Amino acid sequence: MTAIARLRPHWLRLRTRFTVFVLAGVGLISLAMALLTYHGSSQALLAARQEHLMAFAKSQAWELARSLGQVSGTARNLSTTLEVWHPADSDEALAMLRHQLKEAPKVYGMALAYAPFAFDSRKRFYAPYIYRSPQGFKELNLDSPTYDYLAQDWFLIPNQLQMPNWAEPYFDEGGGEVLMTTYSAPMVKNGQVLGVATADVDLERLGREVAGLAVGQRGYAFLITKQGTFLAAPEESWVMRETFFSLAEGLQRPDMRALGQRMVRGSSGLVRVADWRSGRPAWLAFVPVPGPGWSLGVMAPEDEVLAPVVSLARQQTLWALGGLAALVLVVWWMVVRLTEPLHHLVAAARRLAGGDLSTHVEDVRPGDEVGDLAQSFNVMVDDLKRYVQELVNAQIIPDNEMCMFVTVFYGVYGIKTGQLRYVSAGHPSPLLRRASGPVEQLPRAQGLALGIMDDLRLEMGRINLEVGDTLLVFTDGLDEAINQDNQMYGLGRVGQWLAQALPNDAPQMLDDLIADWRGFTGPVEQFDDLTLLLFRRRE
Numbered sequence: 001m002t003a004i005a006r007l008r009p010h011w012l013r014l015r016t017r018f019t020v021f022v023l024a025g026v027g028l029i030s031l032a033m034a035l036l037t038y039h040g041s042s043q044a045l046l047a048a049r050q051e052h053l054m055a056f057a058k059s060q061a062w063e064l065a066r067s068l069g070q071v072s073g074t075a076r077n078l079s080t081t082l083e084v085w086h087p088a089d090s091d092e093a094l095a096m097l098r099h100q101l102k103e104a105p106k107v108y109g110m111a112l113a114y115a116p117f118a119f120d121s122r123k124r125f126y127a128p129y130i131y132r133s134p135q136g137f138k139e140l141n142l143d144s145p146t147y148d149y150l151a152q153d154w155f156l157i158p159n160q161l162q163m164p165n166w167a168e169p170y171f172d173e174g175g176g177e178v179l180m181t182t183y184s185a186p187m188v189k190n191g192q193v194l195g196v197a198t199a200d201v202d203l204e205r206l207g208r209e210v211a212g213l214a215v216g217q218r219g220y221a222f223l224i225t226k227q228g229t230f231l232a233a234p235e236e237s238w239v240m241r242e243t244f245f246s247l248a249e250g251l252q253r254p255d256m257r258a259l260g261q262r263m264v265r266g267s268s269g270l271v272r273v274a275d276w277r278s279g280r281p282a283w284l285a286f287v288p289v290p291g292p293g294w295s296l297g298v299m300a301p302e303d304e305v306l307a308p309v310v311s312l313a314r315q316q317t318l319w320a321l322g323g324l325a326a327l328v329l330v331v332w333w334m335v336v337r338l339t340e341p342l343h344h345l346v347a348a349a350r351r352l353a354g355g356d357l358s359t360h361v362e363d364v365r366p367g368d369e370v371g372d373l374a375q376s377f378n379v380m381v382d383d384l385k386r387y388v389q390e391l392v393n394a395q396i397i398p399d400n401e402m403c404m405f406v407t408v409f410y411g412v413y414g415i416k417t418g419q420l421r422y423v424s425a426g427h428p429s430p431l432l433r434r435a436s437g438p439v440e441q442l443p444r445a446q447g448l449a450l451g452i453m454d455d456l457r458l459e460m461g462r463i464n465l466e467v468g469d470t471l472l473v474f475t476d477g478l479d480e481a482i483n484q485d486n487q488m489y490g491l492g493r494v495g496q497w498l499a500q501a502l503p504n505d506a507p508q509m510l511d512d513l514i515a516d517w518r519g520f521t522g523p524v525e526q527f528d529d530l531t532l533l534l535f536r537r538r539e
Contacts, residue, residue, distance in 0.1 A: 022331050023324070030320050037316065042306055049305040050283060053215075054270050057285040057298040060213060060221065065290040067106050068201065072183045072291060074104040075199035076164060079185035082112070082197065090128065093119075097130045098137060108132055108180060108202040109172075111142060113155050114195035125149075131200065154182040159193050162186055166292035169203050169225060169240065179203045179240060181292065207232035207239060210296070219282075219300040226293035228264050234277060251276055259284075263295035275299060341370045345377060406450040409473055418465045418537055423458040425450050428476050431491075431498055435468025439499045441491070442471075470536040472498055477530035481521050489520050506534040 078100050087093040093112055101110050109131025112119075119126035127142035127149050142149045149155050154167040167182040180200045187194040206223075210232035213221040223232040228243040238247065244260035256276060262269065268287040275282040281302040288295050341364045351359040359381060364374040409430065411422035422442070426449030433439045445461035465471065474494070481489040497516055501509055510532050517530075 023328060026327060027324065030324070045308055046305055049300065050270050050285075053283055053285040053298055053300055054287075056215070057221075057287045057296055058268075060210070060298070061287045061289045061296045064206070064210075064223075064294075064296065067206075068183075068289070068291045070104060070106045071199045071201050072164065072166075072185070074100055074107055075110070075183050075185040075197045078110070078112075078199075079187045079197040082187045082194070083189050087119075090126070094128055094130070094139065097128065101130055101132070101137065104199070106201070107199045108178065109200040111198045111200075112195065113142060113149050113198065115159070115193060116150070118194045127195075154184045154198060155196055158184040158186040158196050162188055162193060168227060169229065169231060171240075172200070179207075183292075203231055211236075213298070215298055216300050216304045218278075218304065219298070221296065221298045223289075224260075224263060224295050224297070226264050226295075228260055231294065247276065259286075262286075263288075263297070266293065266295070272302070273299075275301065341365075341374070345370075345374060348377060407475075408450060411473075413465075413535075418467075420463050420465055420471070422461050422463075423447060424461070425458060428474065428479065430471055430473040431495055432463070432465075433470040433472070433498045433501075435466055437499065439495045441495075465537045467537055467539060468503075470498070470503075470534065473533040473535070475529060475531045477526060477528035478517065478532065480528060481517060481526050481530075482524060483521050484524055489517060493520070503536075506536065510534050 078096070081096075087096065097110050097112060101107055104110075109129060111127060111129040113127040114125075116124045125143035129140040129142050130137050131140070132138075154165075157167075158165045164183065164185045167184065169179060169181045172178050172180050180203055182198050182200050184196040184198045186196050210221050210223045211234065215221060220234040221232070222230060222234065224230055224244050228245050229240060230238040230242050230244070231240070233239055233242070244263065245257055248254070248256035248260060253274075253276065255273070259271065259273070263286050266288040270283065270285045273282055273284050274280065278301075282299050283302060283305065284297055284299050286295055286297040345361055345364070348359050348361045360378045361374040365371055366375060406425070407427040408425040409422065409427040410425075411420050413420050422445060424445045425447045429442045429444045431439055431441055442463060443461055445459045447458035472494070479489055479491045479494055483489075497513060501512060504512075513532065513534075514530075
């Protein structure tokens with residue numbers, strides 16, 4: 001009874017410690033896995049959302065460009081027709097305008113603005129304009145004492161450049177106080193501009209479509225001109241009254257000003273910003289709209305992006321707590337079953353670690369996993385004893401039934417003397433560029449590749465490197481690379497590059513070599529790996 005009373009506290013301490021250690025380890029691992037899972041999930045969702053935002057912005061920009069392309073195409077078709085065919089009179093010209101406008105539902109209005117006396121030698125000005133209204137098509141004559149169409153940008157710029165042009169958005173007083181932009185296509189015959197054919201776009205309708213794009217629950221889209229003026233915005237008061245830059249100045253946001261400069265220059269990108277409406281973190285995708293030079297932006301709040309991750313974290317926490325409670329019961333049961341015989345295994349392992357190869361685990365009954373472990377331990381000790389004995393008698397030579405081999409170039413460089421001693425086991429001989437300019441291949445040191453024969457003998461080579469000499473060591477993935485014409489890059493091309501390479505730091509020179517190599521191989525997938533080492537003696 002006295003012996004039992006002494007043992008009981010010992011086993012209770014071991015069980016408690018074992019349980020605490022196991023649960024602490026499992027808890028830390030579970031916490032780490034949960035954090036990694038959360039981080040990975042958040043990054044994956046964020047990346048997916050970023051891709052979605054960018055794809056959404058690009059698709060909407062393409063849709064805008066397609067709609068605007070229909071408008072510009074209508075004007076170009078009309079100008080091309082009038083370059084080779086002249087209407088007989090005004091009625092014929094107006095009929096053509098009505099027909100073109102009827103066939104182009106995206107176009108708000110169209111005009112034929114002729115140069116002086118180009119339509120009729122007896123008439124200086126001629127510029128009919130037809131536009132849509134709730135009552136149907138209406139006609140205007142842009143030739144009036146209060147409106148000189150010859151001095152307007154939509155006429156003047158394409159007339160002088162002799163190429164089509166999108167005008168900056170403006171409010172058209174003659175066409176019903178509509179916010180619009182005009183595409184003008186010049187009519188050129190024998191090098192002389194006869195006039196321009198124009199097609200107008202209703203930007204108010206276009207802006208409503210952009211502002212109405214669904215970007216999550218609190219996201220939005222906006223559209224700015226190449227001058228930064230808002231054509232569509234989450235705040236209606238910004239449209240044609242604010243520019244991206246004036247808004248940035250008002251908010252004292254230099255980052256927004258820099259972003260606006262990228263947008264008006266036609267760049268595209270995806271950036272994390274503080275939403276200029278709420279100040280909260282958000283992601284902005286922006287892409288140019290081909291044609292008029294506008295830029296489309298799509299903004300999505302970051303918390304909406306990460307909402308699924310937060311939900312996932314809650315679920316993982318609940319599952320982890322439930323699993324931990326179940327694990328406590330399982331671990332305690334296992335500790336009760338395992339701790340009694342385990343000390344025998346621990347003692348035997350300690351004897352084995354001390355070098356006693358005759359040790360065995362005793363007093364552990366077979367029939368369960370611990371018994372099997374004890375038996376496996378005894379077998380391992382016997383095998384280890386026999387294995388060690390077989391090693392003090394013969395050298396182990398690895399089998400090579402598949403005739404695989406490895407090439408090696410090994411060198412030792414003396415910093416003070418500049419001497420390089422080297423051996424080559426079937427490896428391509430490196431190239432040496434002398435400081436004076438010539439490029440040569442190191443004298444080949446004889447030797448077979450590793451893995452071919454047991455008694456391997458390698459010949460040592462020696463060479464002195466002078467100050468300014470450059471050594472290039474490479475694998476055959478460099479010179480044996482091929483291009484689309486099945487031509488090899490070749491040692492000659494490597495030597496030519498090394499001879500012409502500008503002295504620079506080694507990483508930059510290797511980047512230049514890889515660029516030259518990739519320029520030669522193009523998209524062809526290479527069959528071998530590429531390893532490069534560049535060395536130059538400086539002093």
